[in-house]
Amino acid sequence: MLRALVVVLAMVIGSSAWARQIVTVGGYEFGPFVDAEADGKTTGLTLALIDALNRYQDRFEFRFVLTSPSRRYKDFEDRKFDLIFFESPDWGWTAKKIPVDVSEVFLDGGELYIAKAAAGRGQEYFTDLAGKRMVGILGYHYGFAGFESDPALLASRYRMTLVNDNAASIEMILKDRGDVAVVTDAYLKRYLKSHPGTDSRLLVSDRFDQRYAHRALVRPGAALTVADMDRLFASMAKDQTLTKLWRGYGIKD
Known part of the structure; x- marks a missing residue:
């Protein structure tokens, strides 16, 4: 049975x-x-x-x-x-x-700006991005650029270096190979959590590039x-x- x-x-x-x-x-x-x-x-x-x-x-x-x-x-x-x-x-x-x-x-989510932390540098650093070396991900659209995604235009008009992922964008900033990167807030939170001490080396914007x-x-x-x-x-x-x-x-x- x-x-x-x-x-x-x-x-x-x-x-x-x-x-x-x-x-x-x-x-x-x-x-x-x-x-x-x-x-x-x-x-x-x-x-x-x-x-x-x-x-x-x-x-x-x-x-x-x-x-x-x-x-x-x-x-x-x-x-x-x-x-x-x-x-x-x-x-x-x-x-x-x-x-x-x-x-x-x-x-919900969005994309934030990050820069390398420096003495005297605050949120005003993100007010005017003109002339700054921008970093982003190949194939994506960005609010500051009018949602343009063409690599040639981004490079010529915004001095933008395009990399493969968010991790590479953050590393570019930490190694002084760019001035400002656009990073997904969800990824940034996870990255900072898994890399203790990195938060003190980065300046993160209060405003979003896009939400x-x-x-x-x-x-x-x-x-x-x-x-x-x-x-x-x-x-x-x-x-x-x-x-x-x-x-x-x-x-x-």
């Missing part, structure tokens, strides 16, 4: 696992959301959110798909993934007329609807699941 019960339970558990609908989640390297480790492993907040979602419910199985900043639009149109987190329709999706269903905001509201962009007709996503986020926010996740990455206090 006991053996039969175990078999039945195994079948129920197995059928439940098989019943999960696969939902593919796109993401590109941009810390702290997606980080590529030296051993080739992909980590970051997007992967942690996927893990939390899979543990939180049993209707969908979320799986990560790596893309790139420039390739993500075509990959989405080619149905290589169903949704993407930490995005905004204003970041090229609307301009490219790509149909997406847009979730409610689940995390944004993170949403999920979902493919119309996908197994998971934007209403499903909103309900999950609302429930996970209500019971502090999301708050604990943000705190774990140093994004929220």
